[in-house]
Amino acid sequence: xxxxxxxxxxxxxxxxxxxxxTLAAILTLIANVTLMAxxxxxxxxxxxxxxxxxxxxxxxxxxxxxxxxxxxxxxxYGERLVNHEATFRLIASLRVWFxxxxxxxxxxxxxQYHSGDLLSRIRADIDALDNLYVRVLVPVVxxxxxxxxxxxxxxxxxxxxxxxxxxxxxxxGVGLPIWSQLRGQAPxxxxxxxxxxxxxxxxDGVQGMAELTLYGATERxxxxxxxxxxxxxADQSRLSSDHGLTQAAVGLCASLSLWVLLWxxxxxxxxxxILPPQLAMLALFTLASFEAVAxxxxxxxxxxxxxxxxxxxxxxxxxxxxxxxxxxxxPMPRGFDVEIANVSFSYPEANKPALSxxxxxxxxxxxxxxxxxxxxxxxxxxxxxxxxWAPSAGTIRVGGKDILDFHGDDLRxxxxxxSQHTYLFDATIRENLLIANPEASQGSLExxxxxxxxxxxxxxxxxxxxxxxxxxxxxxxxxxxxxxxxARALLxxxxxxxxxxxxxxxxxATERDLMQALGKLMAGRTVLLITHRxxxxxxxxxxxxxxxxxxxxxxxxSVVPKATAAxxxxxxxxxxxxxxx
Ligand SMILES: Nc1ncnc2c1ncn2[C@@H]1O[C@H](COP(=O)(O)OP(=O)(O)OP(=O)(O)O)[C@@H](O)[C@H]1O
Numbered sequence: 001x002x003x004x005x006x007x008x009x010x011x012x013x014x015x016x017x018x019x020x021x022t023l024a025a026i027l028t029l030i031a032n033v034t035l036m037a038x039x040x041x042x043x044x045x046x047x048x049x050x051x052x053x054x055x056x057x058x059x060x061x062x063x064x065x066x067x068x069x070x071x072x073x074x075x076x077y078g079e080r081l082v083n084h085e086a087t088f089r090l091i092a093s094l095r096v097w098f099x100x101x102x103x104x105x106x107x108x109x110x111x112q113y114h115s116g117d118l119l120s121r122i123r124a125d126i127d128a129l130d131n132l133y134v135r136v137l138v139p140v141v142x143x144x145x146x147x148x149x150x151x152x153x154x155x156x157x158x159x160x161x162x163x164x165x166x167x168x169x170x171x172x173g174v175g176l177p178i179w180s181q182l183r184g185q186a187p188x189x190x191x192x193x194x195x196x197x198x199x200x201x202x203x204d205g206v207q208g209m210a211e212l213t214l215y216g217a218t219e220r221x222x223x224x225x226x227x228x229x230x231x232x233x234a235d236q237s238r239l240s241s242d243h244g245l246t247q248a249a250v251g252l253c254a255s256l257s258l259w260v261l262l263w264x265x266x267x268x269x270x271x272x273x274i275l276p277p278q279l280a281m282l283a284l285f286t287l288a289s290f291e292a293v294a295x296x297x298x299x300x301x302x303x304x305x306x307x308x309x310x311x312x313x314x315x316x317x318x319x320x321x322x323x324x325x326x327x328x329x330x331p332m333p334r335g336f337d338v339e340i341a342n343v344s345f346s347y348p349e350a351n352k353p354a355l356s357x358x359x360x361x362x363x364x365x366x367x368x369x370x371x372x373x374x375x376x377x378x379x380x381x382x383x384x385x386x387x388x389w390a391p392s393a394g395t396i397r398v399g400g401k402d403i404l405d406f407h408g409d410d411l412r413x414x415x416x417x418x419s420q421h422t423y424l425f426d427a428t429i430r431e432n433l434l435i436a437n438p439e440a441s442q443g444s445l446e447x448x449x450x451x452x453x454x455x456x457x458x459x460x461x462x463x464x465x466x467x468x469x470x471x472x473x474x475x476x477x478x479x480x481x482x483x484x485x486x487a488r489a490l491l492x493x494x495x496x497x498x499x500x501x502x503x504x505x506x507x508x509a510t511e512r513d514l515m516q517a518l519g520k521l522m523a524g525r526t527v528l529l530i531t532h533r534x535x536x537x538x539x540x541x542x543x544x545x546x547x548x549x550x551x552x553x554x555x556x557x558s559v560v561p562k563a564t565a566a567x568x569x570x571x572x573x574x575x576x577x578x579x580x581x
Contacts, residue, residue, distance in 0.1 A: 003307050003310040003311055003314065004132075004307070004310075006310070006314065007129065007132055007310055010094065010097065011090065011133065013093070014086050014089060014090050014093075014133075017082060017083075017085065017086035017089070018086060018133065018137065018138070020082045020086075021079055021082040021083040021086055021138055022137075022138050022141050022142060024075050024078040024079035024082055024083075025075075025079045025083075025138055025139075025142045026141075026142050026145055026146060027071060027075040028071075028072055028075030028076045028079055029142060029146050029291060029292055030146070030149070031068045031069075031071035031072035031075055032068070032072050032288060032291060033146075033150070033285060033288040033289055033291070034064070034068040035065060035068035035069055035072060035288075036284040036285065036287070036288035037281045037282070037284050037285035037288065038061055038064045038065050038068060038281070039065055039284065040277075040280040040281045040282075040283060040284035040285070041061065041277045041278065041280060041281035042058070042061040042062070042065060042277075043280065044276060044277040044279075044280035044281075045061070045277035046058065048276060048277060083133075083134055083138065086133065087130045087133060087134055090129075090130060090133060091126055091127065091129070091130055094126045094129060095122060095126055097317075098121070098122060098126060098313060098316070098317065099122070101316065101317040102118070102122075102316060104321040104325070104408070105316070105319055105321055105322075107388055108321075108322035108323075108383075108388050108389050109319050109320075109321060109322055113316075114200040114203070114204075115200075115203060116196070116199040116200035116201070116202065116203035116204065117196040117197070117199065117200050118316075119199055119203070120195050120196035120199040120200075121196065121312055121313055121316065124192075124195045124196075124199075124309070125192065125309035125310075125312050125313050126309075126313065128192070128302075128305055128306050128309035129306060129309060129310060129313075131299075131302045131303075131305070131306045132303075132306045132310075135295065135298065135299045135302055136299040136300070136302065136303060136306070139295040139296055139299050140296065140299065142292060143173050143292045143293050143295075143296055146289070146292035147166070147169050147173065147289075147292060147293070150165065150169070150285075150289045150292070151165065151166045151169075153285070154166075154282070154285075157265075157268075157273075157274055157278065157282065158264070158265075158268060158273065158274070160264050161261060161264060161265060161282065164257065164260045164261060164264060165257060165261065165286055165289065168253045168254070168256060168257035168260070168290075169253075169257075169289065169290070169292070169293055171253050172249070172250045172253040172254070172290060172293045172294075172296075172297075173292070173293030173296050174296075176246050176249055176250065176253075176296070176297040177296040177297050177299065177300035177301075178300065179246070179297075180242060180243075180246050180297040180298070180300045180301040181300035181301060181303055181304065183238075183242050183301065184239055184242065184300070184301035184302065184303070184304045184305070185304035186304070187235035187236075187238050187239055187304070188235075188239070188301070188302065188303070188304025188305035188306075188307075188308055189304055189305070189308040190231070190235050191232060191235050191236065191239075191305055191308075192305055192308035192309050192312060193308070193312075194228055194231055194232045194235070195232065196312070197228055198225065198228045198229055198232060201221070201224055201225050201228055202225060204221070205218075205221045205222070205225060208221075239301060242301060243297070243298050243301060246297030246298065246301070247294070247297070249297075250290060250293065250294050250297065251290075253290065254286070254287055254290035257286050257287075257290070258283055258286050258287055261282060261283060261286050262279075262283060265279050265282060265283075266279070322388065322389050322390065323387055323388070323389065323390040323404065323408070325407055325408070326404065326405050326406070326407065328405075329407075330405065330406040330407050330410035330411070331401040331405050331406065332399075332401075333398050333399020333400065333401050333414065334399040334400045334401070335364045335399045335400070336364045336365075336398065336399055336414065336495040336496050336525075336526045337361065337362060337363045337364045337366070337398075337399060337400075337526060338360075338361070338362045338385070338396070338397070338398055338496060338526055338528065339360075339361045339362075339395075339396070339397040339398075339400075340358055340359055340360045340361070340381070340384075340385075340394070340396050341359055341394050341395045341396070341397070342357050342358070342359055342393065342394035342395075343355060343357070343358045343359070343381075343384065343391045343393070343394035343395070343396060344356050344357055344358070344391060344392050344393040344394055345380060345384060345389065345391050345392050346392055347380075347389075352549075353392070353549055354377045354380040354549050355377045355380055355381060355384075355391075355546075355549045356549050356550050357393075357394070357550075357551070358377075358381065358394070358544070358546070358549075358550075358551055359394075359551070359554075360542075360544045360554065362526055362527075362528060362542070363526070364399075364495075364526055365524060365525065365526060366526060366527070366541055366542070367522065367526075367527040367528075367529070367539060367540040367541050367542075368527070368528055368529070368540055368541065368542045368543070368544065369528075369529040369530070369531060369537055369540040369542075369543045369544070370528065370529070370530045370531075370543075370544045370546060371530070371531055371532060371537070371543055371544070371545050371546070372532060372545060372546030372547060372552070373532055373547070374532060375548070376532075376546040376547055376548055376549065377546050377548070377549040378500075378530035378531075378532070378546060379500065379530065380549075381530070381546075382417075382498055382500055382528075382530060384396060385403070385415070385498065385528070386411075386412060386415065386417070386498070387403050387404070387406065387408050387411050387412070390404055398411065398414065398496065413494065414494050414495055414496050415494050415496045415497075415498060416436075416488075416489035416492045416493075416494040416496070416497050416498070416525075417489070417497075417498045417499075417500065418482070418485045418486055418488075418489050418497070418498075418499050418500070418502045418518070418521070419485065419498075419499075419500035419501070419502065420482070420500060420501045420502065420504040420505065422481045422482060422484060422485035422488075424469050424476065424481055424484065425469075426468075426469070426470060427468070427469065428463075428465065428466045428467060428468055428469070429458055429461075429464075429465050429466070429467050429469055429484070430445065430465040430466060432469060432484060432488075433445050433448070433449070433465075433484065433487055433488060433491060434491075435488065436487075436488035436489070436491040436492040437491040437492055437493070440491050442465070444491060445465065445487075445491070447490075448487040448488075448490040448491045449483075449487045451486070451487070451490055451517060451520045451521065452483040452484070452486035452487035452490065452517045452521075453483060453513055453514075453516070453517045454480060454483035454484060454486075454487060457480060478505055478506060479506050479507075479510040479513075479514065482502060482503075482506070482514055483514065483517060485502070486502075486514070486517050486518060486521055489521055490521055494525075495525055495526060496525065496526045496527075496528075497521065497522060497525045497526065497527045497528070498527075498528050498530075499518065499522075499527065499528070499529040499530070499531075500530050501530060501531050501532070502514065502518060502529075503515060504531075515539075518539075519539065522539065527539075527540070541556065542554070542555060542556055543555065543556065
């Protein structure tokens with residue numbers, strides 16, 4: 001139940017709203033029960049007065065009935081208004097709370113989660129938490145207070161009536177919810193998990209549509225999605241039929257309670273303990289009082305789903321970032337040289353280190369290339385430089401300061417990255433550029449795009465910079481996407497530049513043009529280039545050759561020949577040619 005306690009703490013800012021919503025709900029319920037009871041009394045009293053031919057004051061009961069009806073309507077409206085407002089505020093703040101915890105975990109700690117699963121947590125799981133407030137907390141409080149009031153009211157007439165009413169209310173308001181919760185626990189948990197899995201499968205199916213079609217696997221994927229959704233529907237329909245059963249059971253309890261009340265109260269009318277109009281009033285009062293407990297079985301049935309959702313959210317929120325934030329403010333680097341000193345690193349659960357005792361110093365304004373075959377640890381080195389992971393041993397310094405002493409955002413403010421995987425958002429070209437510098441003017445955007453050699457292309461588009469690039473930039477070619485990345489890096493204007501195979505996958509002519517653009521970008525910056533291809537090696541002062549995470553050679557391009565034949569083969573013919581010189 002620690003989830004409940006933690007959720008209660010999260011709900012703290014909305015407790016005022018909750019109190020207001022609960023009071024409105026109690027008022028509505030009392031008004032409704034009063035309306036029914038007073039109507040029962042009034043009709044019977046009027047009939048009795050008519051038969052006896054005596055006059056009676058009907059103004060007071062009529063006013064009570066009208067007043068109750070008005071309070072009931074206004075109360076219901078107020079309760080909906082307050083509770084909806086509180087729910088929306090709560091959900092909005094929970095989304096922000098969750099996102100704040102999610103952000104520091106990217107990318108290292110989130111690699112084990114699929115984006116579809118994360119989406120499911122942000123949307124469906126957070127939505128499920130509002131159940132706790134509207135469908136559990138408010139009805140439980142309302143039921144407890146109302147049952148107490150109703151029992152006291154019955155006590156005024158006879159303790160036996162109070163005991164009988166209370167007993168049936170307890171069966172409907174405690175027994176049925178417990179049964180409901182036990183029955184709902186397993187399917188509720190499965191629903192929370194299956195919703196995430198289903199979303200993941202659908203996202204995979206849509207994003208991998210081309211591959212699935214190519215390999216004739218669409219049917220299999222469709223069957224998988226169908227299987228998951230059948231399981232989900234089966235659990236949902238089990239919950240629905242349980243809900244139907246409990247509603248019928250609440251109705252049965254109300255009817256039994258009425259019969260028992262009549263059985264107990266009719267003799268009391270005979271012996272004059274209560275008057276005939278009071279019998280009608282008590283009968284309708286008993287029936288109406290079950291409105292207080294009717295929502296409870298469903299509330300407790302949903303508790304399983306709600307707690308499972310809370311557990312899935314807390315699992316992420318409780319994850320520690322791969323690199324903890326320092327306690328103090330980030331230091332001011334003395335310059336922008338980069339020093340990698342004896343750095344080793346292993347990914348969690350990996351059986352061998354991705355990097356072992358790597359050292360490299362790039363002076364401010366200097367340029368170095370890290371070269372090596374696939375899997376040699378180049379990207380890992382960048383991940384460490386960007387502080388996404390922390391070295392297992394050794395230190396990385398920027399301007400003489402250990403990068404672990406920086407807050408992630410402060411460090412990354414000094415670094416621009418151009419990589420082979422440029423993520424383009426489903427937005428306009430302008431918006432995709434402004435992400436690097438939201439303050440940039442149209443003039444700066446165009447200047448950056450001119451240097452990146454993409455301005456002419458953009459200008460020829462019918463909507464120019466306002467052209468929509470589509471999801472993941474599908475409406476741009478690989479080379480055009482890479483140029484947008486160069487323009488972004490120019491707009492960011494950071495003193496350190498990381499180039500992660502920026503020309504990978506481009507044809508020779510595009511590669512040449514892009515290298516020209518990159519040449520301008522590199523000017524005056526500390527540059528680290530990672531590559532397993534020869535392009536760009538002419539631009540650097542020193543090269544570090546990696547082989548399976550170890551340093552194979554280091555120095556200027558002339559050290560490359562010292563590398564093994566296998567690595568040279570992997571890094572490309574140009575290096576091989578240099579080797580033979
Ligand atoms: N997130 C990760 N979790 C676990 N192991 C990883 C992870 N990323 C990389 N590795 C492993 O670390 C080693 C180095 O990978 P890395 O991506 O740094 O190589 P690389 O030289 O950049 O390769 P490529 O040129 O193909 O991009 C590989 O054995 C790889 O399987």
